[in-house]
Amino acid sequence: MTESEQSRIIEMAWEDRTPFEAIETLYGLSEKNVIRLMRQTLKPASFRLWRARVTGRNTKHLKLRNPDISRGYCKTQYKHR
Incomplete structure (x- = not known):
């Protein structure tokens, strides 16, 4: 795993709305x-x-998540480069 990938995984793990299943x-x-x-x-x-x-x-596990939430991230969370 690259340093960049590791950094992104850590960032995703800290994010409240990103479920572990998305990282997997x-x-x-x-x-x-x-x-x-x-x-x-x-x-x-x-x-x-x-x-x-x-x-x-609840938001870190898809099984516990409210079924009305269908995305794993906020549309404004990603940095534009």
Whole structure:
């Protein structure tokens, strides 16, 4: 995985509306592997904050998400280059 891909996965993991399934579809990393990546790359305090933030968050799992939400991101979230 390139540094750019790793950076994007971390960014997606922090985003509230991006489900783990989207990361798996795009990068082939399961939720368990995303957690492992975050643990390895973030500082311990940042990892704990992230885990507290995503644990139980309905938008991070498609099965828990409101069926009215059909997209994984806000249309204004991506940076234009």
